[in-house]
Amino acid sequence: MQRARTELGIILEEIKHNMKSGKMDIMKHVGLNDTISIWNEIGVPLYLVGSFSDFERIFKEMLYVIEAVKKEKGEEHIHQGLALYHIGISQIHQRNFDEGIPNVLAAYEEDKITYGKENAEKYFAYKFEKDFVENLSESVDKDFFAEMKAILTSHGDLADKSLRDLVVKFDESEKLFFAKTINSKMINKFSRNLYTRVVLWDNLRNLCLLLEIYLKRRMRSTSMLGGLVHLVFQNENWQNIYQSHNTGTKDANDYTHYCSPLDFSHKIQNLLGSGLFTGNVETDFLARVFLLSVLVRNFTAHNFDEYEKLLVDENLYEGVFKYVLFSLLYTLYFLNE
Numbered sequence: 001m002q003r004a005r006t007e008l009g010i011i012l013e014e015i016k017h018n019m020k021s022g023k024m025d026i027m028k029h030v031g032l033n034d035t036i037s038i039w040n041e042i043g044v045p046l047y048l049v050g051s052f053s054d055f056e057r058i059f060k061e062m063l064y065v066i067e068a069v070k071k072e073k074g075e076e077h078i079h080q081g082l083a084l085y086h087i088g089i090s091q092i093h094q095r096n097f098d099e100g101i102p103n104v105l106a107a108y109e110e111d112k113i114t115y116g117k118e119n120a121e122k123y124f125a126y127k128f129e130k131d132f133v134e135n136l137s138e139s140v141d142k143d144f145f146a147e148m149k150a151i152l153t154s155h156g157d158l159a160d161k162s163l164r165d166l167v168v169k170f171d172e173s174e175k176l177f178f179a180k181t182i183n184s185k186m187i188n189k190f191s192r193n194l195y196t197r198v199v200l201w202d203n204l205r206n207l208c209l210l211l212e213i214y215l216k217r218r219m220r221s222t223s224m225l226g227g228l229v230h231l232v233f234q235n236e237n238w239q240n241i242y243q244s245h246n247t248g249t250k251d252a253n254d255y256t257h258y259c260s261p262l263d264f265s266h267k268i269q270n271l272l273g274s275g276l277f278t279g280n281v282e283t284d285f286l287a288r289v290f291l292l293s294v295l296v297r298n299f300t301a302h303n304f305d306e307y308e309k310l311l312v313d314e315n316l317y318e319g320v321f322k323y324v325l326f327s328l329l330y331t332l333y334f335l336n337e
Helices: 002-021 038-048 052-073 081-093 097-115 124-151 156-160 163-169 172-187 194-219 225-233 239-244 261-272 281-300 314-336
Strands: none
Touching (some): 002 052, 038 052, 052 081, 081 124, 124 156, 124 163, 124 172, 194 281, 225 281, 261 281
């Protein structure tokens, strides 16, 4: 294996030399229509056998050669879409999502420059962006949406919905924000180590922030989350409960604010329990998930580990994350009607 990698390095050096010297026309190898790229010829077999780090190495070298030729010849633009896409998918296969996904999205932007927006949508980079969001639907539907549907039985049309039906109301940046948060939640398993706790906190805070951002855009309002919830759902049955516990007084009866970590803990525990406000299951549920979401939004915006239990008690964290996601899913459903 080491010998093969050494030989691969020699081959890549020879390609680089020939491209820079002009012996090989780089434009015939960058992945344009009706051309066969030498980097593809070398790289694809490695991809097929799962040698993703070597595959990544080849297309990083390709990107380097493109930049070198551009500088050498004074070219303004040489297509980089193939290199960026293959670097991205190799990184994703190695679970390096934070670099891989931006590289694939950058490949789509390259395709738009080279082919135009309409034609760029025929290529893999665009399809990845679309599929990345949609593929998360199966996990969200199974792990979260199904439970919410089982509670909200009077909402008959909700039973046939999936996340795919709901995310169409997100704009492109909101879709990616949502997908990044859910993907991070899926790949970062609960652990008490400090790094994972930072990720867990970030995911929870981002989910609350996304709910607020989405409502601000849809309602064309600058209000904060607490006011937005009332504005959007003011005619819903559960709003009377919500408003009676979103008083701005920051006392024990105000479930959207806290005066101390102990007060936050007490309110979170109460809101996660059923039957807190009324015997009507659905009304009580919706009031609790939205009060909790506003409370968590206010807390995560200004704190980190002041209430450490949230990041070391898996059941508590999962419950809080789930309720915030419920509020987002219900909002998407409600505003899709």
